[in-house]
Amino acid sequence: MTPVAIAQSREAVTINVAAFLLTLALFGVYVTFLGHNPWDVYYVLWLGSFARMISIESTLTNAAPLMLTALCTAIPARAGLLVIGGEGALVVGALAAVLVGVTLGGLPAWLGITLVGLSAAIAGGAWIGAAGALRQRRGVNETISTLLLNYIAIAVMYHLISGPIRDYERVLKTSSWSIPDSLRVGEMPFIDVHWGLGVGVIACLVLYVVMRRTSFGFGVDILGGNQRAAQVAGLPIDRMVILCCFAGGAAAGLAGGFEIMAVHGFASESLAVGFGYAGILVAFLARQNPAAIILMAILLGGITASGGLLQRRFDLPDATTQVLQGILFMIVLASNACYGRIGFLQPKQKAGA
């Protein structure tokens, strides 16, 4: 790493830690107003997220889809786009997993699982890739279009599970047919977390390498840094934008695939519980760096994981973890304004020329 890169990551770490501490402090104020001792609340947050093996496992289970949905914002962001369609891409990926999965019962497990995963990824990729294409060819703002695509995806899901692919035998919950048991993926070795985590970590690392170490990633950085310079350099901008959107959407679609294969087994309203939106927060916390997403997803997974315990222990409102996430999101967005402004965090220039 160059000295500038080191200084930049030091800056990011410092600002994020400060943002996180400030968030905790504000959250403490909030719970104090609700009549609780903030230190007790912090302790329970810790208990529910990282204190014991079981809570760590729950944290990691929550982190798995976040890693993948965060990539849906982070990869296009490197090309200069603000995509917020992770929620929709996850749902679309899950639907594709169900639709393909129910037809593949006869195949060997490894092949079936691979095919289901691929279909989920392709569906999610096409979903966000379409938003990228609309932007490049028709000038449609990608933030608006991906937001609308979220609503469309969820509406399509409700339509499908309440009619065309509804499993009428499951009476208590409106849901789709289930995929065959042979396509269900289990837990990873040594740890009680499903394989979505492993895939999420691998996806983040692979995309980190692609973005930081390949000429494609360098081209994307040029484009994201200054589109006019990318034009002068003759870069294939349309193709790069659509590819980045596709890659991001594919990651979120894969998250949907694992929700089906590893968690639910069928599509239902439980798919659209906000992993896509929380992924946006993770991407911003990680400053669109795929490797940093791994850590930030775990951090946010911890908050989600301890949410239930927090609510039960203190009888807090259901939205409490959302409040915490919301505070964190606001502060992280606001902290973006601090970059480049805090003197002691700026790169030290070395002597020369």
Place this chain on the structure above:
Amino acid sequence: MKHASSLARISPLAPPEVAITDLTKRFGALTALDAVSLTVRPGTVHALLGENGAGKSTLVKCLMGTYRADGGQIRVDGAEMRLSNPREAQKLGLGMVYQHFTLVPSMSVAENLVLGEEDMPAVIDWPNRRKALREFMDSMPFRLDLDRVVSGLSAGEKQKLEILKQLHLGSRFLILDEPTSVLTPDEADQILGLMRDLAREGRISVVLISHKLREVETYADEVTVLRGGKRVGQGQVSDLGRADMVRMMVGEAPPATERAGAEHVTGAEVLRIDGLSVDNDRGVTAVRDLGLAVRAGEVLGIAGVSGNGQTELVEALAGQRDATGGAITVDGKPFHRTRAEMRDLKIRLLPEDPLRNACVRAMSVAENLSLRSYDEPPFSRWGFWLDRAAIRSHGEELIARFHVKTQGPDALIGTLSGGNVQRTVLARELSEGVRVLIVQNPCFGLDLKAVAEIRSRILAARDDGAAVLLISEDLDEILELSDRIAVMSQGRLVHETPRAAASLQEIGRHMAAH
């Protein structure tokens, strides 16, 4: 009434005396200013001269409070000014006219003038305000129609409005950092003349940064010369000759462009444009039905007053703007502005305002130097694996070869001085074999030595057989470099002549005709 006369805010107050003593500014290990002292007496025009990266912009930014100086004092009328406080600088009547425009393009002249006021009320009493603005305009030696929209102003008019805005704000001490690089010589003379007259009348003091010695000789009273962050000369302009100033700046006699290989051979037609039409941002045709051809080993110079479609033409050639009609061909094949074509046909381009148009601010100097070549060996192995070390060392080499003044290849491009950004992009575009070279105002913001060097390099590229399209608002530059000259006016080429037959009057007449 508070706003009855903005004029009242300026004229009764004499401009302040600004005394800078031992001002020092470091960026990390680099000392950009080393104990520089200078005094600007009220009612004078004080020029700052120096090579690219000498510290001129840094000095005035310290004065304006944009940068915090590490040492030294600034006294305004004897009272010590707190450093690093832009508000205070403004309150004391110090104002800066930036090289890039800070106006709101979609608003009118009047709105832009009011916008800058620090105590702008929530509800503006326009009838009264307009009366005040009109009185203010009437008291100025130059005027603009209050109702015109800024986006319709020419570069010279925008520059005037920037100055009017500062005067309206009550600035009595104006700093102009390379104010004339976006202006035609006539506009520059007019504006600098006005500034000098205002100073003579004792209404303002001016600090003028310029690389153009002619402007300094004509309009400045005193001059301070910086080199490598140190003050190396100071004096009355009337006591100093041009040669003295150059010697102080570069420590030697002024270099001349080497017109190497005057007997270069002109080859086949390389770049050809037929019937090109391009719209500007507002959807108005800016380039209309333009045709030209450039041969190998030839410089075609396009002269013209800025705003006659030159920018749109270059943007169309750069792939930054779609043409509405016409064709661009290189070696007889259509040119689609793709990377593969640029590489195979060796097409290189330097647009105006390179930091905005051709650099990535978030990247280092070395990375910016590799924008053309990062996806080829040795920077990309097996076609995709990026070798950042190779990019860095290649950057180091170009930095040395083109004398780019930077703290190193890893420094962010935005930390370079204006002239050094220009050199960086030139280094990138000129470092390898070039077949088609498109350059717009290649010497903007460059110091004397660099101007000669870059012009020599452009001619060397031509001598090696490049087809060069030179678009410049500097007529001297056009005359010096071109083999053929054309004038661009209202989106068309209106006059074309071989250089040997070129007449200044004739070219000037076509430039001025509308």
